[in-house]
Amino acid sequence: MSETMLSVAGLGHRYGGANGHLAIADLSFDVRAGELACIVGPSGCGKSTLLRAISGLITASDGEVRLRGELVRGVPSDLAVVFQDYSRSLFPWLSVRSNVEFPLRSRGLGKAERRERSDEVLEWVGLGDAAAKYPWQLSGGMQQRVSIARALACRPALLLMDEPFASVDAQTRFELEDLLLGARKQFGSTVLLVTHDIDESIYLADRVFVLSRSPASIVRDLPVDLGAERDQIATRQSADFVQLRSEVAQLLDVRTAART
Numbered sequence: 001m002s003e004t005m006l007s008v009a010g011l012g013h014r015y016g017g018a019n020g021h022l023a024i025a026d027l028s029f030d031v032r033a034g035e036l037a038c039i040v041g042p043s044g045c046g047k048s049t050l051l052r053a054i055s056g057l058i059t060a061s062d063g064e065v066r067l068r069g070e071l072v073r074g075v076p077s078d079l080a081v082v083f084q085d086y087s088r089s090l091f092p093w094l095s096v097r098s099n100v101e102f103p104l105r106s107r108g109l110g111k112a113e114r115r116e117r118s119d120e121v122l123e124w125v126g127l128g129d130a131a132a133k134y135p136w137q138l139s140g141g142m143q144q145r146v147s148i149a150r151a152l153a154c155r156p157a158l159l160l161m162d163e164p165f166a167s168v169d170a171q172t173r174f175e176l177e178d179l180l181l182g183a184r185k186q187f188g189s190t191v192l193l194v195t196h197d198i199d200e201s202i203y204l205a206d207r208v209f210v211l212s213r214s215p216a217s218i219v220r221d222l223p224v225d226l227g228a229e230r231d232q233i234a235t236r237q238s239a240d241f242v243q244l245r246s247e248v249a250q251l252l253d254v255r256t257a258a259r260t
């Protein structure tokens, strides 16, 4: 059994003081080293709040988060986050390469090592030729590749992703999903990815945590035994995939959600 990378215990968060909005309530789960876990939940249920609390961007009102056993207070340096909105997460005045190297500078890496890392990850995400370009010269899918490259360059203990593929077209989304699966294999990353897309969560994950509607808590911790090799067509057509999808859809009560 591999070590526990992330441990979330009794996490709760209320925005705006005692009478404010309760976004998440009593959330507990673990993510093991090397695992790709997805959190799937309805729109507005508290997914981003959960990721913000895990990444130390907000201090949760209750419970605790541990990364490799260490209590998280503030943003840990061995954690990287990829957000949905790539256009706001990249610096438009910096080249692609400088965007990727930016967090490496604050982590104290020297120039040669920064260059080596950015070369490696940009090549790896298929943007070896775009290093000198600016983010606004690239398509949305390419910009999100830069965000992923920037996160991977940090070699994070944990990669957190908040709806990372929600703003790109369907074809690009499939490509980026497969890029993530490849990255995970190549770099041995531990990934926690939040999505509201049931199919995406099953396609990517070793485990899916299904969240309730607001305030978010975990209604099911579902192992996904679809093997390490996934294929956009064959996997999504397999009987196991279809079974898991209907199980998650029932848990999320999608028909009720559609009516309300």
Ligand SMILES: Nc1ncnc2c1ncn2[C@@H]1O[C@H](COP(=O)(O)OP(=O)(O)OP(=O)(O)O)[C@@H](O)[C@H]1O
Binding pocket: 015, 016, 021, 023, 041, 042, 043, 044, 045, 046, 047, 048, 049, 050, 196, 214
């Ligand atoms: N800074 C804030 N102050 C007050 N309430 C907030 C704040 N941020 C989020 N909320 C509320 O907390 C709840 C959960 O929001 P959150 O963004 O975590 O949900 P989400 O599941 O990520 O939504 P989406 O599917 O739209 O991305 C929502 O009701 C939202 O209005």
Ligand SMILES: [Mg+2]
Binding pocket: 047, 048, 049, 162
């Ligand atoms: Mg969100």
